[in-house]
Amino acid sequence: xKEFKAYDLSAKTFEGYGYVISQQSGEPLADNxxxxxxxxxxxxxxxxxxxxxxxxxxxxxxTVNVVERHVETPEIxxxxxxxxxxxxxxxxxxxxxxxxxxxxYVKQGEAIALSxxxxxxxxxxxxxxxxxxxxxxSGTPDNDLEEVELEEEAEIKVE
Numbered sequence: 436x437k438e439f440k441a442y443d444l445s446a447k448t449f450e451g452y453g454y455v456i457s458q459q460s461g462e463p464l465a466d467n468x469x470x471x472x473x474x475x476x477x478x479x480x481x482x483x484x485x486x487x488x489x490x491x492x493x494x495x496x497x498t499v500n501v502v503e504r505h506v507e508t509p510e511i512x513x514x515x516x517x518x519x520x521x522x523x524x525x526x527x528x529x530x531x532x533x534x535x536x537x538x539x540y541v542k543q544g545e546a547i548a549l550s551x552x553x554x555x556x557x558x559x560x561x562x563x564x565x566x567x568x569x570x571x572x573s574g575t576p577d578n579d580l581e582e583v584e585l586e587e588e589a590e591i592k593v594e
Contacts, residue, residue, distance in 0.1 A: 436498070436588045439538040441520045444545055452523045452537070452553050453509065454479075457545035477548050479509045486573040492519050492560040497591040500584060502533060502554040507579045508572035512558060513546040517565030520591050521547075524554035533583060538591040541567075554583070561593055 442448040444455045454477035464474040490512075499522045512521070519541050524533040533554045541547060541558070543565075549555055558567045572579070 436590050437536075438590050438592055439522060439536060440592050440594070441538040441540040443540055444542075444547065448537075449539065449547070451525055451535070452539075453477075453547060453549040455545070456511070456548050479511070479548055481508060481572055484573040485570055486575070488569040489515075490558055490567050490569050492517075492558040492565040492567070493563070494557075494559050497559055497593060499556045499559075499589040499591065501582055502556055502585065503580060503582045504552055504554045505571060505575050505579045506531075506552045506581065508575055509551055510549045510553075510555070510575075511546060511568075511570040512541065512549070513568040513570075514541045514543045514558070515566045515568055516543060517563075518542045518561040519558035519565040519567060520561060520593060521558055522556040522589055522591060523549070526552040526554060533585070536585075536589060538589075540593065559591065 449455050456477045463471045465472040522538050525535040527534050
């Protein structure tokens with residue numbers, strides 16, 4: 436079994452997998468007594484209707500055997516309730532195979548946007564359960580879902 440430390444989200448640790456869209460950087464576009472708004476934290480190209488879903492993580496351990504990807508659409512995961520960890524992998528440019536696996540810790544209220552083709556596990560609850568909002572191109576589960584079994588089981592270490 437191969438072990439992966441779960442990294443906190445930052446633009447630096449997440450580079451190459453997509454975007455951390457919870458992070459506020461730069462000057463806000465609007466800042467007044469009622470609200471503060473940061474614009475264009477991440478820009479994603481989704482040219483057709485998008486769909487939303489809820490995934491509930493309730494796995495009892497931090498092991499991953501299978502990862503999935505979507506080559507035609509980015510995917511956004513927003514931690515609605517509870518923290519989660521996810522194992523991500525970059526696709527090899529020539530073969531699409533899984534490479535550079537890395538685990539990330541996503542806190543409730545944070546969000547990640549996965550680039551097209553990024554391999555990923557489903558959200559794994561840090562506590563008993565978690566819920567995440569899923570946003571991607573409509574029809575993705577039926578038309579753009581590729582799964583692969585890892586050569587070696589992965590275990591995510593949460594500190």
